[in-house]
Amino acid sequence: MSIDENTAARVAKLARIKVEPEALPALAQEFNGILGFIEQLSEVDVEGVEPMTSVTPQRLKRREDVVTDGDQQDKVLKNAPDAREGFFAVPKVVE
Amino acid sequence: MSDLNKLGLAEARDALRAGETTSKELTEACLTAIDGAGALNAFVHRTPEIAMEQATQADARLKSDKEAPAMCGLPIGIKDLFCTKGVPSQAGSRILEGFLPEYESTVSQNLFDAGAVMLGKLNMDEFAMGSSNETSVYGNAVNPWRRGNDDVALTPGGSSGGSAAAVAADLCLAATGTDTGGSIRQPAAFTGITGIKPTYGRCSRWGVVAFASSLDQAGPMTKSVRDAAIMLEAMCSYDAKDSTSAELPVPNFEAALTGDVRGKKIGIPKEYRMEGMPEEIETLWADGIAMMKDAGADIVDISLPHTKYALPAYYVIAPAEASSNLARYDGVRYGHRARLDHGDGITEMYEKTRAEGFGPEVQRRVMIGTYVLSAGFYDAYYNRARKVRSLIKKDFEDVFAQGIDCILTPATPSAAFGLGEMADADPVQMYLNDVFTVTVNLAGLPGIAVPTGTDRQGLPLGLQLIGRPWEEADLLSSAYALETAAGFVAKPDKWW
Numbered sequence: 001m002s003i004d005e006n007t008a009a010r011v012a013k014l015a016r017i018k019v020e021p022e023a024l025p026a027l028a029q030e031f032n033g034i035l036g037f038i039e040q041l042s043e044v045d046v047e048g049v050e051p052m053t054s055v056t057p058q059r060l061k062r063r064e065d066v067v068t069d070g071d072q073q074d075k076v077l078k079n080a081p082d083a084r085e086g087f088f089a090v091p092k093v094v095e
Numbered sequence: 096m097s098d099l100n101k102l103g104l105a106e107a108r109d110a111l112r113a114g115e116t117t118s119k120e121l122t123e124a125c126l127t128a129i130d131g132a133g134a135l136n137a138f139v140h141r142t143p144e145i146a147m148e149q150a151t152q153a154d155a156r157l158k159s160d161k162e163a164p165a166m167c168g169l170p171i172g173i174k175d176l177f178c179t180k181g182v183p184s185q186a187g188s189r190i191l192e193g194f195l196p197e198y199e200s201t202v203s204q205n206l207f208d209a210g211a212v213m214l215g216k217l218n219m220d221e222f223a224m225g226s227s228n229e230t231s232v233y234g235n236a237v238n239p240w241r242r243g244n245d246d247v248a249l250t251p252g253g254s255s256g257g258s259a260a261a262v263a264a265d266l267c268l269a270a271t272g273t274d275t276g277g278s279i280r281q282p283a284a285f286t287g288i289t290g291i292k293p294t295y296g297r298c299s300r301w302g303v304v305a306f307a308s309s310l311d312q313a314g315p316m317t318k319s320v321r322d323a324a325i326m327l328e329a330m331c332s333y334d335a336k337d338s339t340s341a342e343l344p345v346p347n348f349e350a351a352l353t354g355d356v357r358g359k360k361i362g363i364p365k366e367y368r369m370e371g372m373p374e375e376i377e378t379l380w381a382d383g384i385a386m387m388k389d390a391g392a393d394i395v396d397i398s399l400p401h402t403k404y405a406l407p408a409y410y411v412i413a414p415a416e417a418s419s420n421l422a423r424y425d426g427v428r429y430g431h432r433a434r435l436d437h438g439d440g441i442t443e444m445y446e447k448t449r450a451e452g453f454g455p456e457v458q459r460r461v462m463i464g465t466y467v468l469s470a471g472f473y474d475a476y477y478n479r480a481r482k483v484r485s486l487i488k489k490d491f492e493d494v495f496a497q498g499i500d501c502i503l504t505p506a507t508p509s510a511a512f513g514l515g516e517m518a519d520a521d522p523v524q525m526y527l528n529d530v531f532t533v534t535v536n537l538a539g540l541p542g543i544a545v546p547t548g549t550d551r552q553g554l555p556l557g558l559q560l561i562g563r564p565w566e567e568a569d570l571l572s573s574a575y576a577l578e579t580a581a582g583f584v585a586k587p588d589k590w591w
Binding site: 003007008011012013014015016017018019027030031033034035037038039040041042043044046049050051052053054055056058060061063072075076078079080081082088090091092093 | 193194195196197294295296309335338339341342401403404406407408410411418422425426427428429430431432435439440441442443444445446447449450453458459461462463465466467469476478479480481482483484485486488521522523526537538539564
């Protein structure tokens with residue numbers, strides 16, 4: 001599986017990272033190097049093997065479905081690059 | 096007492112108890128050492144006011160409470176990956192510039208509850224992605240060790256490079272690290288100190304900036320195995336805020352340090368004898384095997400057949416989890432937001448923010464992760480890697496079922512290399528640094544790096560011991576035997 005510039009551009013878009021067009025060839029080449037290394041996994045016989053979901057055999061804990069936290073709007077907004085009137089502010093999302 | 100910063104945790108604890116020094120004196124000695132060590136670029140945010148305040152409180156507590164915890168009054172450094180309330184916590188990244196957490200990570204809170212003193216935050220690879228501390232927004236941390244009289248600056252390893260450099264250079268008594276693929280053990284080996292990654296679930300991940308959640312674990316980086324036992328105990332706890340935190344009692348690790356390995360079965364995995372492994376690493380390993388044998392252990396040849404596939408599986412799973420975890424850095428809730436051009440919408444804001452905020456290695460891994468999780472490739476890459484991970488874990492379960500108590504391997508494939516030496520190498524070359532450590536994260540096991548020798552140029556080298564899950568106490572005791580037999584006492588000559 002070889003990655004071309006179009007695929008690299010598509011991945012960058014999916015990852016929401018701006019990549020300048022002139023940087024795409026080098027990026028595609030790096031991806032190919034890494035994916036070539038990962039390709040070794042196809043040698044392994046994984047027939048009947050379950051994909052690991054949890055490295056320790058413990059079951060995830062359940063808790064009462066109750067509110068445990070909240071009422072800290074000021075703290076939540078404290079680090080926001082742009083917070084106004086108790087909200088996170090972002091550029092216009094819909095026209 | 097002089098040179099208080101050179102003490103280990105156990106020595107300093109005993110000196111405090113004996114009234115030979117105070118936490119304030121210990122802390123001042125470390126702060127002075129830090130001020131004189133700018134060239135190492137280990138401490139990237141210093142917190143002297145917090146440190147002196149905590150030291151004053153610790154001294155009062157030591158006076159009034161005979162049962163004060165072992166860590167009480169001991170000055171340490173905290174890796175920048177841990178969120179510390181009101182103190183910059185950037186994970187070595189530009190994207191978290193200016194971020195001041197409103198909360199404290201569970202691990203740092205546990206340490207503070209035990210009376211530990213925070214000297215500041217330590218340099219690291221950006222988002223813990225790297226093996227040389229060269230991906231940090233703060234610039235490189237520098238290894239206090241040098242090759243003989245050569246003044247070429249060497250890497251302290253990564254990602255916990257600042258922690259390793261700071262402990263090795265006696266800027267603090269110990270430091271916290273985190274380990275996703277070897278980020279405690281590799282830098283510990285490169286700087287001649289001890290570092291343990293506990294079993295997955297021992298230390299809470301709450302408040303530790305996430306890289307790959309199924310692999311990340313915190314652990315101590317210290318001047319001795321005893322110190323590692325003391326500090327690990329203080330760091331571990333069950334924490335309801337981390338859904339994978341283990342609800343198990345935390346043993347007294349120090350009390351378990353008998354160093355008696357008589358009759359213990361120590362496995363030597365043949366697959367770790369890598370092609371092209373430097374002779375010095377071969378010799379170090381052979382020496383370690385001989386030391387454990389002399390101490391009365393049974394040396395058993397074992398096989399971990401899927402070892403070869405650990406790194407490729409890791410480079411699917413870790414980037415996949417990173418691409419998901421790092422989606423939160425979008426310029427909305429915290430950290431950096433790019434300056435927008437007229438007409439830019441929210442998508443441009445995300446894309447520009449992430450392009451400016453993430454360095455090249457983080458961008459690369461996020462995109463690789465995005466690719467392996469994307470429609471059409473999820474099964475071929477991500478699911479296959481998770482199946483291989485199951486097989487890697489089973490390799491370990493099989494040898495433990497045969498009665499193996501712990502496994503002895505090299506910690507790294509080489510000694511510390513020069514900063515910039517790998518700049519032109521393919522990213523995969525850098526990834527090979529973790530070849531001996533990454534299996535342990537994939538299997539969720541405890542692993543410890545112990546310094547046992549030096550190479551021809553006088554650089555430290557370490558061996559790794561891998562233990563059974565939840566049996567850190569036994570692992571530490573075996574490591575104590577190895578440490579005692581190796582008698583590694585070398586320190587870097589001060590040039591900084």
